[in-house]
Amino acid sequence: MIAEHVAFGIIAAVMVASALRVVTTRDIVHAALYLVIVLAGVAALFLLVGAEFTGITQVLIYIGAVIVLFLFGIMLTRSDFDQDEETDHKRKFPAILTALLLVAVMIGALVDRFEDVKLDAKLPDGLSPQTTAQVSDELFSQYIVPFEAVSVLLLAALIGAIVIARREEGG
Helix, strand or coil: CHHHHHHHHHHHHHHHHHHHHHHHCCCHHHHHHHHHHHHHHHHHHHHHCCCHHHHHHHHHHHHHHHHHHHHHHHHHHCCCCCCCHHHCCCCHHHHHHHHHHHHHHHHHHHHHHHCCCCCCCCCCCCCCCCCHHHHHHHHCCCCHHHHHHHHHHHHHHHHHHHHHHHHHHHC
């Protein structure tokens, strides 16, 4: 149990450091790459608690698809964020104060709500944990049409971004 706690601490520390770099870096491509580290940390935490299907789904969908779309969007727009005076971070103090206030309120609410709650690892009678095979059978049989509709929608968004970028580049 101690090794799991150490692994959680290391993963959480890397995620927090990367999340801070996402919002403080001046290069948008680096921010997207730091976001990859944060999302990989989320997947690692899912794997740590034994939710293999959710962890692998996190890697495939968020890291494999969403970040690729972000990078395509960044590279197609070719914006110079480093030269923009509006992103000079002149108002750091109010942002830090607001973030600390939100963290304090969140911690207070969580402690107030879940202070006496004990986790019970047993499932109610008649329920059993689902295996990855059961989840995938359900996803790719009953929900195949919405799954494919989302993939076509993402493809259409990517093609639209390329068409818009080419139109702006040429004219």
